[in-house]
Each structure stands twice: as C-alpha cells, then as structure tokens.
Amino acid sequence: MRFEQAVSVQWLAEFTGAELVGDTEQMATGINEIHKVIPGDISFVDFEKYYNKCLLSAATIIIINKKVECPQGKTLLVHPDPFSAYVKIVKHFRPFEPANKMISDTAIIGDDTHIQPGVFIGNHVQIGKNCLIHPNVTIYDHVIIGDNVIIHAGSVIGADAFYFKRRKELKSQYDKLESCGRVIIENDVEIGACCTIDKGVSGDTIIGLGTKLDNHIHIGHGAVIGRNCLFAAQVGVGGKAIIQDEVILWGQVGVSKDLTIGQGAIVYAQSGVAQSIEGGKVYFGSPVEDARSKMREFNWIKRIPEIWDKITNPKNI
Amino acid sequence: MRFEQAVSVQWLAEFTGAELVGDTEQMATGINEIHKVIPGDISFVDFEKYYNKCLLSAATIIIINKKVECPQGKTLLVHPDPFSAYVKIVKHFRPFEPANKMISDTAIIGDDTHIQPGVFIGNHVQIGKNCLIHPNVTIYDHVIIGDNVIIHAGSVIGADAFYFKRRKELKSQYDKLESCGRVIIENDVEIGACCTIDKGVSGDTIIGLGTKLDNHIHIGHGAVIGRNCLFAAQVGVGGKAIIQDEVILWGQVGVSKDLTIGQGAIVYAQSGVAQSIEGGKVYFGSPVEDARSKMREFNWIKRIPEIWDKITNPKNI
Amino acid sequence: MRFEQAVSVQWLAEFTGAELVGDTEQMATGINEIHKVIPGDISFVDFEKYYNKCLLSAATIIIINKKVECPQGKTLLVHPDPFSAYVKIVKHFRPFEPANKMISDTAIIGDDTHIQPGVFIGNHVQIGKNCLIHPNVTIYDHVIIGDNVIIHAGSVIGADAFYFKRRKELKSQYDKLESCGRVIIENDVEIGACCTIDKGVSGDTIIGLGTKLDNHIHIGHGAVIGRNCLFAAQVGVGGKAIIQDEVILWGQVGVSKDLTIGQGAIVYAQSGVAQSIEGGKVYFGSPVEDARSKMREFNWIKRIPEIWDKITNPKNI
DSSP, X not given: OEEEEEEEHHHHHHHHTOXXXXXXXXXXXXXXXXXXXXXXXXXEEOSGGGHHHHHTSSOSEEEEXXXXXXXXXXXXXXXXXXXXXXXXXXHHHSOOOOOSSSBOTTOEEOXXXXXXXXXXXXXXXXXOSSOEEXXXXXXXXXXXXXXXXXXXXXXXXSOOOOOEEEOTTSSSOEEEOOOOOEEEEOTTOEXXXXXXXXXXXXXXXXXXXXXXXXXXXXXXXTOEEOTTOEEOTTOEEOTTOEEOTTOEEOTTOEEOSSOEEOTTOEEOTTOEEOSOBOSSOEEETTTTEEHHHHHHHHHHHHTHHHXXXXXXXXXXX | OEEEEEEEHHHHHHHHTOEEXXXXXXXXXEEOOGGGOOXXXXXXXXXXXXXXXXXXXXXXXXXXXXXXXXXXXXXXXXXXXXXXXXXHHXXXXXXXXXXXXXXXXXOEEOTTOEEOTTOEEOTTOEEOSSOEEOTTOEEOTTOEEOSSOEEOTTOXXXXXXXXXXXXXXXXXXEEEOOOOOEEEXXXXXXEXXXXXXXXXXXXXXXXXTTOEEOTTOEEOTTOEEOTTXXXXXXXXXXXXXXXXXXXXXXXXXXXXXXXXXXXXXXXXXXXXXXXXXXXXXXXXXXXXXXXXXXXXXXXXXXXXXXXXXXXXXXXXX | OEEEEEEXXXXXXXXXXXXXXXXXXXXXXXXXXXXXXXTTEEEEEOSGGGHHHHHTSSOSEEEESSOOOOOTXXXXXXXXXXXXXXXXXXXXXXXXXXXXXXXXXXXXXXXXXXXXXXXXXXXXXEEOSSOEEOTTOEEOTTOEEOSSOEEOTTXXXXXXXXXXXXXXXXXXXXXXXXXXOEEEEOTTOEEXXXXXXXXXXXXXXXXXXXXXXXXXXXXXXXXXXXXXXXXXXXXXXXXXXXXXXXXXEOTTOEEOSSOEEOTTXXXXXXXXXXXXXXXXXXXXXXXXXXXXXXXXXXXXXXXXXXXXXXXXXXXXX
C-alpha cells in the first residue's frame, strides 16, 4: 500500500511506541509485506531467522523486535511485537469505513455501466465503462475494475486475506493480519456467480485482461492471474500464486499458494497444483504430473494383479 | 429459444449482413445450438469439418462462412463470421433488460409463495405456488420455477452459460456466446445455499421433480437433472450433462460436460465422472470406476512393497 | 430443541393423532433426533431394527409405529408415520416466520457491532459485541453469534439441514426433516465469503472460539467445530462431524458426516476424510492416510514399470 502523503519515522515511532534506530529523518511512503516491498516502504520482521532477508530487502523502514545494527540509509523501529505495530499502522492508514448505503458516494462508475439491484459497492471503488454487475454482488472498498467487465450474481470482490499469525499462548490463537491491498480486475474479464476474489495483504490481487472465471471460484490474496485465462467452476487458487497468460484450469482444480503456473498450461479437472509447473504442457493428478505420464501410471496400477500372478506362478514369467 | 413470432430469412439476411442462398421465403421460428435444433431453427457453423453435421441437422436456416450447396428446403445465411451473426440475432431477440427494482413487474409469482427480503427476481420469471425463496437469492430473467420449491439464501439461478469462442488473434481472446436458454426447476425441488444453476446456451437447464441439492452446488448450462436425485454439498456438474432419475452424488463430486449418468447410479465423494456411466451401480475415484474394483485397486497398491520384496528376494516367491 | 414451556403428552397425542401408551401424565420439555436426546425429550423411530436404541435412549417420549412394551417411566406415541408426526410437532413449535424487513425487530445486536448494507438478520437472532457483518450476508432465525466475530460477504448462516427421508412409493421421494436446531458461533471466529453453515436438525451446529474459515466453506448440520481451527478455502464438512480443537484443513478437503477428527490433526489439500482420524498427525489422500505413508505409496506406484521390467527380464532380479 502507498500512503497518500509521506509519513515521518518520528511520527511512526511515537504512534507505535517503537524506538528509533538509524536514520531518524526518514520518510515512509508505503507499507508492505516483505515480498512486495519497494524503497520508501515500511515492513516488519519478528523471527530472527528472517532478520537479514528483511534488513537487506528494498524496505527502508523495518519494524523489528531486536536492536540490531541498522543498514546504511535505513531506519529501524524497534518494537517488542512488530506484527501488532504493523497492523496498527495499516489500520490507521486504511481504516474500516462503515457503509450506510448500498453504493458509496465515493465510488466512481463509468459510462454505460449497469449496476443491477442488490449490489454493494464500497468506498473508493472504481468501475470502468460498459460493465454489467449482476444482483447481490459485493465489492469491498478500494477495488478497481476496468471496462467491459461482467460480474455475475452473488460474487464477492475484495474480501480480506486469509492470513493470521499464530500465538499459541493466547486463548484465541490466531491474530489477524489486516489487509490493505486491493483487487484489480482488468478489461474484458468475466466473473461467474458466487466467486470470491480476496484483496492482497498489502499488494494487489490482479485478474488479467480477457480472463474468464466460471462459478464458485476462489482467488486468494495477492494472486496474480494473467491474460486470457479460463478457469472452470469451483477452482481454488491460493494466496500469491502467479498464473501466467492463457492458462486453462478445469473444474475443481486446486492451486497452492506461492507458486507459478507457466503460460498456456492446461490442468485437468480435480487436479492439485502443489508446486510451480511449466507452461505449454498438460497436467493431471493430485499432486499434478504430466497428464500422459499420469494416465500411463493409472494403467500400470491396473496391472499389479497381473504382476502378482506372474511372481506367484513363476512359470508365467 | 423460440421466437414469439416467426422471422423472415430476408430480414435476418439484412440484419446480419449475410447473403441468402436457397429458399429465400423461409420463416425462422427459433434459434439454437446445433445439438438442440428443431425444424424452423436457425443455427450456425464456422468450421468446415462440422458443415455436414449442421447442414444435415434439423435446422432450417444455417449461418455458414462459405457458399456451399444448400440442402433442399433449407436456407443458408452466408456470413464471414457466423458466430457473431448468431450472437447478434440472440441479443436482438433476447436483449438484456436492466432491472430497476428487486422484483420485476413482469414476474409471475404463485399463491402462498413467500419471497424473503433481498431476493432479486428478474423479468419474465415464473414461480409456482407454495414456494419459499430465502434471502439474497438471485433469479435471472426467464427462469421458470414450479410448485413447492425451496431455494436457500445466496443461490443464483439463471446466470450465463460459461461458453466462449477463442479468437487467438484478438487481444481479448474469448468471445462470449450470449445465452438465450432458460432454467426450469420442477415441482418439489429444494436447492441449498450458495448454489448456482446456469441457463442453457439456447436450450433449457432442467432440475427434475423432487430433486434435492445441498449447498455450493454448480449446475452448468443446459444440464438436465432427472427426478428425485440427491446431490451433496460442493458437487459440480458440467454443461449439457444428462443425469437421469434417482442418481445420488456425494460431496465434492465433479461431473464433466456432455455425458450421461444412468438412473440410480451412486457416486462416492470427491469422485470425478469424466465419461458416461451406467445406472444402477456404485462408483468411486477420479476418474470413476466401479467402487469395489477401485477399493481392490487401493489394496493392490498397498502390496507393491511386498511384490518388490518377493522379486528382490526370489526365495520368497 | 427445548420447548419454552413443557407440553403434555395428552396434547401431543391429540395434536398428532397418536395413541398414548405408558405414562399418560408425562410432560415433554424438548424434541430431538435420537443421537441428541436428553430426559424430557420427544424422539421418533420408524424402523424396527432401531426400536431398542430409541426405547433405551434418554428420550422420555417416543413416537413409534408399533405398539410395543413401554419402558418404565416413559411414554409411547404410537403413530403409523412417526417421521410425519415428529415433523408436525417441530413445525408447530418452530414455525417458519416470514420476514418483512432485512433486520428482524426480534434480533438482538450488541454494542459496537457493525452490520453492513444488504445483510439479512432473521428472527430471534443474537449477535454479540464488536462484530462486523459484511454486505449481503444471510443469518437465518435463531442463530447465536458471540463477540468479535467477522462474517464476510455472501455467507449464509443457519440454512436448513440437508436431511430427507426416502419414500420410494411417492412421486417426490424425499420427505424433508424440518430443522429446529441452531447455529452457534463463538467469540473471535472469522468466517470467509460465500460460506454456508447449516443449522442442526434438532441440536446445534457450533463453530468454536477463535476458529477461522476461509471462503466457500460448507459446514453441515449439527457439526461441532472446536476452538482455534483453521480451514482453507472450499473445505466441506458433513453433518454431525466433530472436529476437535486446533485442527487444520487445507483447501478443498472433504470431511464425511458422523466422524471425529482429533485435536491438532492437519489434513493436506484435496484430501477426503471418510472415517474418524486421530489427533496430532498429518494426513493426505482420498481417503486419507498418514501423509508420509501416502507419499511413500506414490513413490512405490512409480516403480511398477521397474518391477515389470525385473520380472519379464528375470536376469535383472
């Protein structure tokens, strides 16, 4: 997330109760999870084994739970609970703004776009031209939708990331990482009925130009879906997955988080993609393999009784 | 789809910019995909390998992208892009009619039917007697619902078919085939929460009498579900699948498009039906097989280490 | 379900047209399915093989379709169709109450709880403090929600159990068992978008404190989910399943009805839990097994061609 105006590290230290180390005149221009940071960003780290990754990242301001040496030109905000400090900053700059009507006055809706009854459009939403939003769709705050987009009834765009920090010592063990990312839906996308596309934790979930989603599809936080993809019904895509252009996922396929599916890959129905796979190939199985190999494997399995027969009647060999 | 009034082929030729070949006095009484055509229908074909199938079908008026010999008593509409001409006709005779209220004035709702708040009912919808439509359900235009039907909250009846023509040369590669079919829900059906039942491309999606659907079920365009079927939660059924009477599908079963499941078949949870299967039997697996054979196969797989041991220690044989 | 006031068995006999046998002065204090009964409850049995189970259960009043010997201190309501008599009583004491507005006047909503637009809240619902209910959520009658609960858009809490009695002799074969149970959501629960949590048939569906559900999750009637569980998107849990504390289910996992998952179990994506499994372990597969064994099995399958080669070329042995 970018801030509308740069924020001084002094203010941040005071706001979160952190100790300032390093450059005390720094200005923060955004806040991000570690894998999304750019210069000017605040990020946080609370496990010693990730200290270096965070300190050496592009992040300029690091909330950290130990007073370590500050890299040149950066600023540390030393805080006993960096996660909570990060969440406090997110909530301050992207507060929940209760709605009191179905379509926010702050939403910008393009020409020739038709919004059917029962649609909720949150604050700071932008919708392009010539779109059709069917009844009972929910569009959370800060979603950006291009031109010629169709969204079918009951779909939910921009709900929170499913992302929690476990604190085993607490009665309620899962502490919510507040999402400040957005959903961006590019031109010519069609989204089926009862789909859910979550916002990114701090970055954007993107549905690329011309991509078509059938019904009941789940796209996790921060996933980036390429152009001209085709996903059949009940597909689920985990957080931060990258799906390149022209990928086809058949019905009920599951895709894990944090992986890449290469351009033009085709994944058959009910398959499970647990790790990155190359483009231009056809896959099947859970976990997926090359579809033809998988089919041959199915045939080999059917031959086990024949094998058994051969070895228990060695004259058959 | 049937037209309310027959339409002359001369008007159609002019409207689409097509050249008329064959009987130039023909009247069209409907428009349909090739697998649904009856005499009087318009259909279209744009691949040479399907020309004969279409020319020899029951369709009376054929939109085609080459000037071929016209069968006796038929009419050709020769057009460089039959798909677009077909879509143009569909959009003309079944235009999108924006709603400006939750329940259309053109909807017909039977006695003792109760519509809960937040329900959207589109144009030309018919709902029978003694139904209960729970909150936040969406019923698109032209849906027909019988008597004693229950639809639980959040379900979406009659969204568009997921059906696109790929045009690799375009930036947005998938061209939408506009749906003009309907959804017909017969008497005594119960539909769970957050289900989606898509309309047919040109024919009807049908849910047969007494069938009960649990939650999160997807029924694709033009599927025909028999009487007294029972589908557990998160089942997905592909387009134009035919599921005969008294079929039981357990949770998360996936059914491909364009196949038939015979009467009384039972399919165990998480199975995948990729091809037609006979009635009266029990199935399991992805892809499905006879459930008992599949169970035996699982047992054989567990014996592979034993087989390995036998052959690497031949004295065990 | 508990009655607000005790009901005499004489009134029940007259109301249902049943014959009274045994203690004719008994008062009923509730009505329940057989596996939920406590003293004072009405229950029913209509298969001879279950007679003893019901007669010897904690139920005090038994609707039964044969005049058998009545256990000491109990009452029989002899009726030719116990199922229908049970449903008639349920419908009388928990009638469907049509809504005429989005938020019922009988709903009790705690301080600092924010209800977004488009939310339906039924009769006799209780919602605690500091909750956030996102747009287009549906909460059926009698649901109870604790404090600090978040429910994302499009979710449906408290729809009917998917529970039918088959009557093959009827045209519509499935007879609906009317649900009179509730859904109880404890403190600090977060429920994703487009989830469905069904009410129990007669008891309560419970989501334990601190549990977090991602999107498109289905929780069946009467399931009891423990504290601090984490379910990823598109998980389905069958009716009356018991899931103990701190269980993690990854995406698209299916859980059958009437089983127990032990505390702290982890089930990998797309797995199917068909029978009870112990806590503290990691599972994979459909049906699930110990995850490591399953992975080893996958490796063994890949060695079948090698085995074939060995036995058809015995010099390889």
